[in-house]
Amino acid sequence: MPVSDSTDVDGTGIADGRTLGGNVDDERLPINELFCSLQGEGTLAGVPSAFVRTSGCNLRCWFCDSSHTSWEPTHVWLGLEEILAEVESYGVDHVVLTGGEPLIHDRSVDLLEKFADRGYHTTVETNGTIYRDAPIDLASISPKLATSTPTPDRSPTADGAGEWESRHEEKRIDLESLSNLVESTDCQLKFVVTGDDDLAEILELLSALRETTDATVRDEDVLLMPEGATRERLAETRTRVAELALSHGFRYSPRLHVDLWNDAPET
Numbered sequence: 001m002p003v004s005d006s007t008d009v010d011g012t013g014i015a016d017g018r019t020l021g022g023n024v025d026d027e028r029l030p031i032n033e034l035f036c037s038l039q040g041e042g043t044l045a046g047v048p049s050a051f052v053r054t055s056g057c058n059l060r061c062w063f064c065d066s067s068h069t070s071w072e073p074t075h076v077w078l079g080l081e082e083i084l085a086e087v088e089s090y091g092v093d094h095v096v097l098t099g100g101e102p103l104i105h106d107r108s109v110d111l112l113e114k115f116a117d118r119g120y121h122t123t124v125e126t127n128g129t130i131y132r133d134a135p136i137d138l139a140s141i142s143p144k145l146a147t148s149t150p151t152p153d154r155s156p157t158a159d160g161a162g163e164w165e166s167r168h169e170e171k172r173i174d175l176e177s178l179s180n181l182v183e184s185t186d187c188q189l190k191f192v193v194t195g196d197d198d199l200a201e202i203l204e205l206l207s208a209l210r211e212t213t214d215a216t217v218r219d220e221d222v223l224l225m226p227e228g229a230t231r232e233r234l235a236e237t238r239t240r241v242a243e244l245a246l247s248h249g250f251r252y253s254p255r256l257h258v259d260l261w262n263d264a265p266e267t
């Protein structure tokens, strides 16, 4: 189900939510895409899943493969029951709530409760900067490393990163949210790796997190995923990232959907 309407936006990409003339009490979410595919990333790679992609993000990774939810967000406001009906029509039992950053929205909690009530297995793809108390089966956390920060010469927009260089840099790691997330449910930490130098920051972050939380963060819950939104780019990055995973005792995450469908929408 493709959606592509655009609205006035700022900040996270979403003004206050209900700018299309709706009632502020409406149970709606800004939805960028709703589709059925194979989970392409992480420990559940290959599992048929419904994807609910919310629009709006509190970060601006230069490499964001979903810039239609972050740098240039588009969406339609859909009621939670409309989202549920579309998901039910796919006939799968796994749902992936992603974005943008799905946890910027209060209504994501209500949607996750509806999925849980109906017995779905839920994965939430999150950058780890926001914690919400919600029924999540797998928190798929992708903390953003220093190499994700946009700079004047590393940004998807022609006019550079602007204020987002400092905003992104200030917000990208929140140890308290990370620690709440890993304590609340099963989790995987899925780092986008752009080069060898990322490993020092990953190791430093893992030791800081392990000092902060009582939860056990196992190396097998840590995944290194190659940066690449296209087959061509992944062909350049994946072998080195696989070698880094092997040499550090971490898992490797494929990007199956990119292998299969390149950067096509709704895959």
Ligand SMILES: C[S@@+](CC[C@H](N)C(=O)[O-])C[C@H]1O[C@@H](n2cnc3c(N)ncnc32)[C@H](O)[C@@H]1O
Pocket (backbone or CB within 6 Å): 057, 063, 064, 065, 066, 098, 099, 100, 101, 102, 125, 126, 127, 128, 141, 142, 190, 192, 225, 226, 227, 228, 229
């Ligand atoms: C678009 S994000 C949405 C969820 C959340 N905002 C986040 O970053 O985790 C979904 C996943 O794609 C990853 N990702 C985004 N752009 C990527 C790229 N160019 N190469 C590899 N992974 C990427 C993110 O790190 C995250 O794991």
Ligand SMILES: Nc1nc2[nH]cc(C(=O)O)c2c(=O)[nH]1
Pocket (backbone or CB within 6 Å): 037, 038, 039, 040, 041, 051, 066, 096, 098, 099, 125, 257, 267
């Ligand atoms: N097939 C497929 N698997 C995915 N796993 C995480 C995704 C995401 O964008 O969050 C994603 C996606 O966009 N497509």
Ligand code: SF4
Pocket (backbone or CB within 6 Å): 057, 058, 059, 060, 061, 064, 065, 066, 067, 069, 070, 099, 100, 101, 127, 144
């Ligand atoms: S945090 Fe996720 S959605 Fe936001 S810009 Fe980074 S990769 Fe894109």
Ligand SMILES: [Mg+2]
Pocket (backbone or CB within 6 Å): 065, 066
């Ligand atoms: Mg994706």
